[in-house]
Amino acid sequence: MQSHERGHLVYAAGGVLAVHTERGTSIVPANRAAWTPAGFTHHHRAHGDTDMRIVFLAPSLARLLPDHPAVFLASGLAREVLLALTGPRDHDGAAPAYSRSARSRLLRVLVDELREAPEQPLHLPEPRDDRLRAIARMLQENPANNTPLAELGTTIGASTRTLSRLFRNELGMTFYEWRTQLRVYHALVLLADGHDTTQTAYACGWSNPSGFIAAFTALIGTTPGRHRTGRTGFDLSAGGRAWGRAVPQG
The missing domain is CATH 1.10.10.60 (Homeodomain-like)
Incomplete structure (x- = not known):
């Protein structure tokens, strides 16, 4: 169990994730993004070989998203921004070294895309x-x-x-x-x-x-x-393994 000072998005590029908070469980199949606001105690669980990406948001962007845990369908643009911020699909290299201003612009695009996406009925x-x-x-x-x-x-x-x-x-x-x-x-x-x-x-x-x-x-x-x-080219027979990348909080 953990909590963060900043709200964060968890994206399942492959596999299935579950995000557990005191409010319930958010189910995150591939190409969905789960939002957990700042201060919510939570833990993640991977099912199958899961490619998990995490992006933290500054308070100025976090306030534009719901004040409760939610799941969104990631549009094609949102997906590419998430992958760009967190590194290539094959994990052979580090995430691109975007400047602070470029990263800020990408994060704003991401939030704008999620604001246009309806919440998914995947929160139990x-x-x-x-x-x-x-x-x-x-x-x-x-x-x-x-x-x-x-x-x-x-x-x-x-x-x-x-x-x-x-x-x-x-x-x-x-x-x-x-x-x-x-x-x-x-x-x-x-x-x-x-x-x-x-x-x-x-x-x-x-x-x-x-x-x-x-x-x-x-x-x-x-x-x-x-x-x-x-949803993925991975072998899904070996349950429970997850890997991922996160955008630094700074």
Whole structure:
């Protein structure tokens, strides 16, 4: 766990990242950028062979981005700026030695691009209520658990109406929306570890691959198969290894 005096962007040029804060987990598949404001305690976790890039922002630029953790789709221009600031794709050389004024201009372009990009629905909020936490633990341990909310409520001693209200008021979404996002997060991890679409669908609780493909595509913007084979040329069978570059804070 760590925190920084400056807000920072984490970019997944390849692989899948998760950024955990006290607010919840931001899921960062390839070509997304996760924003963590200054002062948020957090940690990163890589799934698959992950090419992680980090860019710190001065307060004058950070104030232009949300005051909460968020995930953005990186446009082609934003992606090239991130790669230019943090070094070449093949890691054979150091990041270009831009002058301070040139780096400032590139960072402003990057922030402008992200301000134009809609926030991605890839932030899974962390429940605070003990009853919701109990449900979250059950589903995190077994994403394929298809127990209806009413039965889960019976297990923890809360009514369906109470739990539905808590999900809306505390997490800003329905139980089924939250569970779908949780499952897609686990799906991204399984795909990064080399599982195919059918295996992943059943492991994450879908009764058939077509339902999984539809839900995954709605959240990620591409099918599981294209995401798995198209996001990177790395061998994704060796889970958990990450490498990356960071722009200095100065």
